[in-house]
Amino acid sequence: MEELLASPERCAGILQNRLVANMFFEASTRTNQSFQAAANRLGAKILVFHPQSGSGAKGESFSDTMRMVDGYSDAVIVRHPCEGAARLAADVCEHPVINAGDGGNQHPTQAFIDLYTVRKLKGKVGGVKVVLFGDLAHARSMHSLLYGLSMFKAKITLCSPPGLGMAEWMVEEARRKFGAKVAIEKKPDLSSADVLYTCRVQKERFGSPREADAAQAAFRVSKKLLEGANEELAILHPLPKVDEIDAEVDSDPRARYFEQAKNGVPVRMAALAMCMRGFGREGKGGRRVPGFSCKNQSCISGIEKAHWGWAEGAGLRVRCRYCERPAG
Numbered sequence: 001m002e003e004l005l006a007s008p009e010r011c012a013g014i015l016q017n018r019l020v021a022n023m024f025f026e027a028s029t030r031t032n033q034s035f036q037a038a039a040n041r042l043g044a045k046i047l048v049f050h051p052q053s054g055s056g057a058k059g060e061s062f063s064d065t066m067r068m069v070d071g072y073s074d075a076v077i078v079r080h081p082c083e084g085a086a087r088l089a090a091d092v093c094e095h096p097v098i099n100a101g102d103g104g105n106q107h108p109t110q111a112f113i114d115l116y117t118v119r120k121l122k123g124k125v126g127g128v129k130v131v132l133f134g135d136l137a138h139a140r141s142m143h144s145l146l147y148g149l150s151m152f153k154a155k156i157t158l159c160s161p162p163g164l165g166m167a168e169w170m171v172e173e174a175r176r177k178f179g180a181k182v183a184i185e186k187k188p189d190l191s192s193a194d195v196l197y198t199c200r201v202q203k204e205r206f207g208s209p210r211e212a213d214a215a216q217a218a219f220r221v222s223k224k225l226l227e228g229a230n231e232e233l234a235i236l237h238p239l240p241k242v243d244e245i246d247a248e249v250d251s252d253p254r255a256r257y258f259e260q261a262k263n264g265v266p267v268r269m270a271a272l273a274m275c276m277r278g279f280g281r282e283g284k285g286g287r288r289v290p291g292f293s294c295k296n297q298s299c300i301s302g303i304e305k306a307h308w309g310w311a312e313g314a315g316l317r318v319r320c321r322y323c324e325r326p327a328g
């Protein structure tokens with residue numbers, strides 16, 4: 001797709017006359033804009049949505065809104081503050097649904113961008129030493145990247161201030177499913193790291209702003225942190241950055257986050273083209289577990305009363321169909 005961008009006419013034929021619904025129920029700059037840019041480059045038209053003037057304001061359920069917009073378009077991109085919202089949308093829509101971020105759960109297309117950027121910069125993902133640094137508890141981009149890096153056999157170190165660690169079940173799953181090599185450290189050792197991946201404290205997912213500010217004060221990518229760091233280190237960030245990276249780091253040649261953001265367009269073009277040209281319709285998989293009720297307060301299943309438990313295979317733990325959090 002990146003090469004195709006040099007031939008606008010060829011690009012524009014790929015999804016000509018197709019319609020993409022861009023359903024953002026939560027703030028976004030890059031994801032929203034880059035999906036729009038990607039769809040436009042491919043020749044598709046965009047159905048724009050403004051949640052404040054939608055029927056949700058009159059009390060319409062999320063699944064009704066999704067079902068309806070599915071009837072207007074050929075694919076639905078959805079961002080929502082609740083975990084599992086994209087999965088619920090996929091269950092009620094006939095057309096492909098792309099998760100553009102569901103609460104503090106997952107952000108898969110961001111992980112595609114991150115993996116693509118690592119591969120472009122380092123020539124590979126397997127064996128590359130990546131430090132995930134910061135709010136690993138709430139940052140969906142970190143969660144998706146953990147899985148992505150694990151699938152491609154990177155060497156992963158998790159490093160976070162107290163209370164902001166990655167959920168144990170996610171680490172356990174990455175190890176079990178993908179044989180991931182995951183180390184957990186108190187301080188990042190950047191002398192041999194190939195990639196430092198950080199992100200802002202996800203303030204909107206905290207109980208109180210004061211708690212979030214205290215968490216933010218506990219880590220920072222500064223010139224001091226970079227003393228002794230690998231000269232070939234790549235510093236990545238999904239953006240927006242707030243206080244977690246000193247402004248002077250922007251001019252360090254190792255800071256590659258704006259280049260990373262630019263990769264969002266070709267990567268999302270690929271995601272749209274693959275979904276809309278017939279690839280990637282995921283099977284429902286797993287076994288339905290009756291009587292399941294998700295305990296995650298941030299999960300869409302509570303609001304939409306769509307409880308469905310799901311067991312992936314013999315002997316595996318039961319988890320929520322939507323936010324995928326294991327029971328118990």
Ligand code: MLT
Nearest residue numbers: 101141199200238239240
């Ligand atoms: C996201 O939507 O998760 C962004 O890409 C990262 C952030 O909001 O910090």
